[in-house]
Amino acid sequence: MFGIGERRQRARQALEELRAVLRLALGAAEGGRVAAQTAKDQLEFEQSVLRLGLAKARLDPEVTDARGRPALADTWHRIIAERDEIYTGWHPDGPNRLRRIVAESAPGTAGGPWQDWLGRLGQDAGGTAPVMWRIGTAVVEQAPRDDDFPVAVPLLDRAHLRVNSGPDSRSVVDSLVETLLLRLLSTFTPGLVRVHLWDIGHLTGSLPNLQPLTSAGLLTVHDPTRLDDLLADLAGHIRRVHAQAMRAGETSLRSVCVARGQRVEPWRVVVLFGNGERLPDEQHRELQRVARTGLDAGVNLIAVDVPLSANCPLETIIFGEPHRATTSLTGPGVLFRPDPALDSTQASRAATAIAADLVARRGRPRTFEDLLPARLEQLTSHEELRAPVGFADGAPVEVVLGDATPHALIAGPSGSGKTNFLYAMLGGLAARYSPAELELYLLDFKEGVSFAGLAPGRKDPSWLPQARLVGVNVNTDREFGLALLRFLTQELARRAEAAKQQEVTKLAELREADPDGHWPRIVAVIDEFQALFSGRDRITQQATVLLEDVARRGRSQGIHLVLASQDIAGIEAFWGKPAVFEQCTLRIAMPKAKRVLAETNNAAFSLPRWHAVINHDSGVAHGNQVAHIPDASAKGTFDSLQARLWATGNSMAPKLFDGAHQPPLADALDFANPTGPLLGQIIDVSCRAATISLDAVPGRNLAVIGTATEDAMSIMESSALSLARKHSPGSCDFSVWCAVPALTTRVCALASKLSLAGHSVDLRTDATIADLTPASAERPRFVLFFAVDAAHQWLEHKEPPLMKAKLDDLRALLRNGPANHVHTIGWWRGIGRLKDTLGFAGGDDIGAWVALDVQGAELGTLAAGQVIDWSPRPRRAIFFDKSTHSSPDVIIPFDTQDLP
Template sequence: MLGRGERRQRARNALEELRKALRLALGAAAAARQNAQTRKDQLEFEQQVMRLGLARARLDPAILEARQQPALAQTWDKVIAERDELYAEWHPKGPHRLRELVKEHSPGVAGAPWQEWLGNPVSQKTGGETPAMWRIGRAVVEQAPHEEEFPVAVPLLDRAHLRVTSVPDSRSVVDALVETLLLRLLSTYRPGLIRVHLWDIGHLTGSLPNLQPLTAAGLLTVHDPTRLDDLLADMAGHIRRVHAKAMRAGETSLRSVCVTNDERIEPWRVVVLFGNGDRLPDEQQRELQRVARTGLDAGVHLICVDVPLSANSPMETIMFSDAQHATTTMTGTGVAFHPDPAPDGGMASRAVTKIAEDLITRRGKPRTFADLLPGELGQLSSREELRAPVGFADGVPVEVVLGDATPHALIAGPSGSGKTNFLYAMLGGLAARYSPDELELYLLDFKEGVSFAGLAPGRKDPSWLPQARLVGVNVNTDREFGLALLRFLTQELARRAEAAKRQEVTKLSELREAEPEGHWPRIVAVIDEFQALFGGRDRITQQATVLLEDVARRGRSQGIHLVLASQDIAGIEAFWGKPAVFEQCTLRIAMPKAKRVLSEHNNAAISLPRWHAVINHDSGVSHGNQVAHIPDASAKGTFDDLQKKLWATGTSLAPALFDGAHQPLLGDAADFVDPSGPLLGQVIEVSCRAAAVSLDAVPGRNLAVIGTATEDALSIMESAAYSLARKHEPGSCDFSVWCAVPALQERVTRLARILVAVGHSVDLRTGEDIAQLVPSSGERPRFILFFAVDSAHQWLERKEPPAMRSGLDDFRALLKNGPANHVHTIGWWRGTGRLKDTLGFGGADDIGAWVALDVQGAELNSLAAGQVIDWSPRPKRAIFFDKSIHSSPDVIIPFDTLDPS
């Protein structure tokens, strides 16, 4: 056993060993910490040097002081050695390689010194592939002896934005850099393909003075320094519109569309913003970020000077340290960038003046209706949409599009503003591109004119527009015809919807693919002065409102498009609180001085010159404005020549023509070829069919004509007689023609002679003998044409002994029993009271159909089986009601019967 002293000693020894181990561990840790700190200091020192660049680092006081430390001095030597090693590799071939790269990717004007191209003839390049780089200056590796300069270029068009940060003494150099870059862009492409927008927070004018001549041609727009919001909103709207156009072309960006077509379909927008280094207000900053993020694919590019900007999109930066030196993100630190010398101010001003003049000359080139037409007629498919140019902006066609995205159009312009001319330009552009199998037109003009009459065959010109299926003119008093058109469109909607349901599809394009054998053209219904439909507080207004809203809402998917035109839409009370129609009219066209058609704060049309229009596919919002010059489309040798060419090559049927200012001829009526019964007049509806009465051998099959409008009553009576004579073979029926009015005897006698001439027997009576010659029955049909029945009451009411039975009693019996025995009466009474006097108590059922002329609707209710008749008389119009088929009367136009053949 160890003694106490020995154990104590061993404990002391162990404790000493522990202390020794701890001292070693702490020393090692301190050394490791010191080494780590030294390494950290070296890395931070190296990073600081690299950030400043060797040239600046040699002179920087903090760097000079740090180099006094041995460890950091070693790092400095290491950086110098690495630089020397890299430079030894770079120097023989680096600058040459960069010069070749810039030359390859910045061809021609994009990379050549300004002395070689400034002021040369204006370029004709129209688009296609753009230069990948654009020269901005030259650079040299800092502190490298005998170094060669090399060019510096940056990506821009379709590839990146540019941000420049200046210092107080460098603004003139920055202005020259931006101006030279813009001159390169403008001199590379045909005038008009580069549009510059300039905003300077400190100046309304004065920035980039050598470019100011461009403003006269619209190539440079200087924006109010207090209205940056408007500029950003305009660019945002342009981006949306361009993206929609690219998507319609099946591409993802405007650049891909232009490369595919090898021609620019939209100009580039270069937005130059001069700030003061401060961040913009939050809302403007967010909008600017959005433009930067989405603009490249739409051809919108930013050059921001002293405007803080960081966007998730390609962006190059130039940061000036003094008036002549800068660094760029294209070259990095350690390379001194020097902007190219500014071009001669006089040469620059003359060059841009030449560019502006060239564009003005191009604009001045007469643009005619022929320029709207394609090389080959009728080659496009309407499967997805309809599109056609209607005018020009800087020589570039401006199109209207009707499809799923823009289903309906609203056009407004005061009288004389060119609205009708615009409609002809649009119709011509569409008809030239789409055959009748792809497009059908229904055209209605409510004003007192014949704007569309020439699209149907006429006496002087037998041609018609093959795509037109209906032409209605002078419809200002026939609102029923507009209602009939809306009913037709609703029925066509139902037909297409049923077919789509059958094929389990939702859109016209899908239906056409699923059922290619069907006839599914797109339909465009043009209604000029459409507000006339809603001019009264009556049944027509109520029904038209419902139908128009339905077509506007559902027409989008079924390929039925409305084009509604008006002088002013402000007074349409029917749509107060019902915006469904206007919301669907996303295509808005405003003629000069038009009001209310664009959005509330969009006044672009107020100052428009004549022959121009604002085309807006974005519901009238300002950013959607496109101002176009509309060529003359209605003069002789324009639309009429196109129509004749289309008519000569087509086989389509002539359109139905409804002219409210003229009575239709009985001989021209399609139903007159093989009438089903007595024809009374033309029904005001899309088919323009004739109103006819079925005179079957059943009770009540008599017709009453009611009213004092003598000429119209005679027309209806004669139409019935001539059509019955045509329906029956000569000698197969008999006619009784009775008239007790001396003033009408000449006209009635003429009618009788014509009936005899075509082979029918006629019993003509014009005096007291009417009362004794009332036939009761016959072996073959007999038709009694009784003119002015009430005028014969003086004879019919006489009662002769011994029977004391009057002729009126016999006539009432004839009305009651005659139809079942093939004896039908077509009588004319000059008032509802006189008709009731003739019929007597309980005789109303003996008149199964009637035509009313100048009779108020309230007087007719008792004759319409309890229906409320909403009718206000007007010249050359009547209403026809047949109890067996009608729920409400048809409005008809009496035929002109002077030449019934």
């Protein structure tokens, strides 16, 4: 047993051992804490040195104090050693490699000293821009001066630039920005770079050496209190350019320009001078949006003391001293020095020369010839149609018809230049696309011949090869506009069926799937199209439905509408179909035009003469492009182009419909090989003749009804002459009967022509008419009965002893003659007189009729009870054949006077 003293001794010994262990643990923990704190201090020290750079760190008092601590002194020596090791490895060839990289990325004006390029005009068309642009030189800290290397930054289409000035460095920053802008302006053809300047502290006076550019519109100085307006303008510009790029099948303006080999839209370089303070929230957000989306639209920002942190390519230059800075490209360990400032006199002269060149090129009158390419008919319409129509600041402004902008709407009051614009557009398209790529259907509802010269004429035999149909003076022939829309819907159906068979949906895909097919893009131009909807009748109803169908489906099948009008505001039927208006995303407004642009877009009201607003964005203001339209209709402009295109001889002449003239029978396409009597030209796209089949079946007789003597005679004569041509000489007989003395001379002349054609002619002009030919014949006989009702005095006379009138014989002839190859073509001067001749049961004996000056309401009984929508008008008739027609055709009687 241990005593109490011994137990106490052991307890003290155990306690001392515990204390010793605790002291060791606490010492180790303190040592660990000290080591961790030292490591932390070393890392923070190294970070501060790297952030400041070695040169500044050597002079920094806090760093100097820290270097006095042994642990941090070791870190300082290690940093110096690592820097020396890295520099020793980089020094032999590093600067040279950087020089080579900058020389390759910033060639010519983009990287050369200003003495080599300042004052020279750029010649680059802007298809692509240099990757980098020189701004100064740099040297690694503590390196010899001869180890410096050039510094360049990406800019146009690639990155924005942010510059933060330091104390007393604003003049150096201004010089850097000025030199960079003059590099841009001197690289490209004047006009391809536009500068916008906003300075929060100055109304004017910023970058004074560049002020001569303002006279040519190359530099725009914005009010420091109106930054909202500038940002809104930039946002609208970006939306418009993006829409244009998408229409071209590209994702950015840069890719569009690369594909075409030239700049199609000037770069906008926006220089913002701030005061270092953050912009108000809304302006800041809008600026961020411009920064994010602007590069793809050719908008580049140079932000000086304007906080900008958008998620986009952005390079930064930070000035700590007037001539010493760091850049995001080179890092903090490299000292950047801007290039020396330009000579102010030479810089101002260079800006003046650039502006003067652009003004001189603008000042040269832009002519129709400037719209034409160097080589004609070289483009494909596979994806779209594209052609310049005018100029804005010397640069061409294009119209585009394709999937994104399928149809165009043009408006302008009389004398505003609408017809001239159409000629400029048609000339630009025809010069670029061959007839295999483009077909034009041209219709003018004005009382004029705007498009007549595009078809062959007596004075000028040439025609526009791309034109397939030309309609002029159709202001009273709305049926022709309706016929054009019917044709387009039929062509839509044909193309849709072909696309279905090829399992494709768009014209471009169809052309790829069927390369041997004929699938050109079709452009239908209808000038003063509102005339088509001028009445509340069947034509307006049908035209409205057809127009909507073409507008909806045409975009995918390559059929495009160009609708022009003096004023579209009052077209009730048109505005009742908003789908039509919405599909016309291309809007062209001539001076003082109304309703064609968006409701709040008043750009057309202030347009000068010979200008137009071209808008591919449904008339929204941000899509406006104001263009000067050159004279395209004067002698030596469009007509000269047409002659050059026609001289290639690779197209058929277009069909011409002239509503002001009767078509000559001799020129009718069907007259060369008629299949029956030709009655007149149908108001239709095909310009075919109306005819009937005179088969040996009951009812195959024709009645001409009305008092319009000249038109009736034309129909009777053209029927006879075409039948004479259809039959070989001596193979048919003619009976020519006329009871009106005043017509005898003309009827005898017709009989003479039939005789000269080798046919037997029975000519009667007196009471012998009542001695009717029997109702049968050995060969076809055609009875031409002029003014039947005038012969009733003889036909109604009853001879004794039977007291039977010859009128019964005529009715028997009409009833039984056709089945026995005897067909009557008779002219009655009123529908009541026709009914008197036919009698109660004779309605079926007239299988076809042509009505002249007869109201439609009177014709229903002759058309199976239909409601005939017809109002008489000069030189027009309505034709109905019970065996073939569901509704009548409007025809134009032929001119037969010059036929030998």
